[in-house]
Amino acid sequence: MLEQRIEQQFIDSADLKYQAAHILSKPIAAAVQAILTSVTSGGKVLACGNGGSAADAQHFAAEFVGRYERERPELGAIALTTDSSILTAIANDYDFNVIFSKQVRALGGAGDVLLAISTSGNSANVLAAIEAAHEREMTVVALTGRGGGKMTQALRETDVHICVPHERTARIQEVHLLVLHCICDGVDTQLLGDQEPSV
Ligand SMILES: O=C(CO)[C@@H](O)[C@H](O)[C@H](O)[C@H](O)COP(=O)(O)O
């Protein structure tokens, strides 16, 4: 029955979040430190991903540049998924696999962070963006699932890997959004202290 199926999805999503809380708190804290180090030294976050993860990249950039829950100075973040002219020109003239990596090479510099989001860890354009970020001496914060796929091998020891322990894209994405909000909250707390949010 449809209602039972819906209820089961809420339960599965909540269960995964309970399990992931302990496993992911350490890498999420490491991501907060990496991003904080970057943005407090004049750096920025470049965020990319496909489909639902493209939406996550944009969601994160909005909360960084605008605000999350509290007023604070603007923080630098750019979603590499939003400029239709850049995306169509690169995909049309080169290849879809380089839509993010060319932007990373154009916009990224040493000390910036690449936020690379892929539930499978296997999207070729995100993998190419990681390679470009390493060329630019950027740190990578990777959000994945399903064991991390090819991204596990592509990351360096100085990068941060937040891998959701699940196989299903939708459930992984639901945890990714929570992870992104934890990163925003962690950065705000490090910058402003831990008083209650105003919104
Ligand atoms: O949101 C969803 C499924 O929930 C889809 O749009 C999904 O993001 C797309 O199929 C992506 O292309 C999947 O890419 P990835 O997460 O494996 O890197």
Ligand SMILES: [Zn+2]
């Ligand atoms: Zn989705």
